[in-house]
Amino acid sequence: MRDAAPVAPAAFLLLVAAGLLATVAPLVSPMPELAILPALALPLALMAWRRPEIALFAIVFMIPFGAWRKIGPLDLPWILAAFLIGLLVLRAAVERRLPTIPSTALWFVFVSYLIVNVVSAGLSVDRSLAIRTTFLTVASGIFILLVQVYLTPQGFRQVLHRVVIWSVTLGSVLGLMGYLFGAAAFGLARPDGADFRAVGGAIDANNQAIMIVFALPLIVHLVIHAKDPRERWLMVGVAMVNILGVLITVSRSGFAMLVLVCLAMLFHYRRYVFTRRGLPTALLAGVLGLTVAIPMVPASFVERQLSLLAWEDRSLSRRGTYLKVAKEAFLEKPWLGSGPGTFAAIYGRSDEARLFTSQVERLRRKAHNTYLEVLIGTGLVGLALFLTLLAISLRHLMRTEAALKQAGDPVGADLVACWRIGYSVLLVFLLMLSDMQHKYMLLGIGLSQACVLFVAARPARRAPPGQTAAPMAAGS
Numbered sequence: 510m511r512d513a514a515p516v517a518p519a520a521f522l523l524l525v526a527a528g529l530l531a532t533v534a535p536l537v538s539p540m541p542e543l544a545i546l547p548a549l550a551l552p553l554a555l556m557a558w559r560r561p562e563i564a565l566f567a568i569v570f571m572i573p574f575g576a577w578r579k580i581g582p583l584d585l586p587w588i589l590a591a592f593l594i595g596l597l598v599l600r601a602a603v604e605r606r607l608p609t610i611p612s613t614a615l616w617f618v619f620v621s622y623l624i625v626n627v628v629s630a631g632l633s634v635d636r637s638l639a640i641r642t643t644f645l646t647v648a649s650g651i652f653i654l655l656v657q658v659y660l661t662p663q664g665f666r667q668v669l670h671r672v673v674i675w676s677v678t679l680g681s682v683l684g685l686m687g688y689l690f691g692a693a694a695f696g697l698a699r700p701d702g703a704d705f706r707a708v709g710g711a712i713d714a715n716n717q718a719i720m721i722v723f724a725l726p727l728i729v730h731l732v733i734h735a736k737d738p739r740e741r742w743l744m745v746g747v748a749m750v751n752i753l754g755v756l757i758t759v760s761r762s763g764f765a766m767l768v769l770v771c772l773a774m775l776f777h778y779r780r781y782v783f784t785r786r787g788l789p790t791a792l793l794a795g796v797l798g799l800t801v802a803i804p805m806v807p808a809s810f811v812e813r814q815l816s817l818l819a820w821e822d823r824s825l826s827r828r829g830t831y832l833k834v835a836k837e838a839f840l841e842k843p844w845l846g847s848g849p850g851t852f853a854a855i856y857g858r859s860d861e862a863r864l865f866t867s868q869v870e871r872l873r874r875k876a877h878n879t880y881l882e883v884l885i886g887t888g889l890v891g892l893a894l895f896l897t898l899l900a901i902s903l904r905h906l907m908r909t910e911a912a913l914k915q916a917g918d919p920v921g922a923d924l925v926a927c928w929r930i931g932y933s934v935l936l937v938f939l940l941m942l943s944d945m946q947h948k949y950m951l952l953g954i955g956l957s958q959a960c961v962l963f964v965a966a967r968p969a970r971r972a973p974p975g976q977t978a979a980p981m982a983a984g985s
Contacts, residue, residue: 564592566669569948572676574676576711593655609962625891627643630643642851646946680717682709682754685707695710706760714758718758718764726930730927773934830862835852835884846887849945850882856876878942879943898954902932906960909925913925
């Protein structure tokens, strides 16, 4: 299923006919201006027909731009995903075989988790909200499958991490524009005018921060392993822009994860850092980075970070009420939960919610903890399956890293390690963010599956003693 060969002339003609129909249909709709979109999309669709991984990379590139992915009623990632699904079905019909799926427990666990979601949604009082969340879980599984099917070894080795790096960096640059020039479209200004929280193209500052943190290990990988010295120096600048991008989000949890990922990278690359030349270079880079960053950090940044130590902090007090409401909801329905995604509705009906606001539209609040959301939504059974799913994906990444090291491919192993570090820090961050369908989490799960296939299809080889093996050949 990874071959980019054309499927069949009939299928190609079907695609063209569908494009023409999509052009004519908007002309008789309330939004005739949408008629131009199929004409613009058709050349891209033809390109993706030959190279479907391009559509996958486009979906990944749009992840940091949650506030900008729609054109009217059209959600661009969903359209691209529908195209890839249709292509997958056509190829399966023509070639009469299904895509290769590793013989692992991951899909069994995911399907079991989905079944628990369906059962819990059917029993939920807030059924419409639970059904919507269950539908998003189905969509999550489709995205994982698309990553597994359409990501090629060459795409993994050369393209995917660069797509993530440049999309996140663009978001950071937009956030900097908002911060420096007061562009309200790229940030959130507090009503009291105390600070400006950069969001770039994301939907909130915390999500912007964790997406940058997720990409930082991949940036460092290119700083160390890029073949072109110009790209190495470019990535040094990109790293500085993204670190500053985290700071101007003024996200307390984002800053904590930034420190965590820096410590993890320092430990991972200790063989380069703690040397006679590496340590002075690292210290010099740190001093230069601080010299540039400190003057640009918002004035309230330190005050906001220190507020974590203040018991009277309003945000921390409200999060304490989340735990109280969650405890009561869990004790009421401990095994299958109250329905996927229903914590906000449960909290909105509680007395604790009214302690912080009297506005009806602000009563509903998420738990700011993905694992707590899963526990309340699908109970102990759902949480156990969800955690098992994450553990399996982490194990796949670790085994892939070890297999590439054993095969004499240290650069490939290091790339997988950087994905693993970013993914692990993201999973820690989900203790402070509610997002059961975070796209980078799903990308990590799909990537772990694809890596299993890459290693299984690649014959083992060892580097000669005293010689570093060449990186895995593109497309191998």
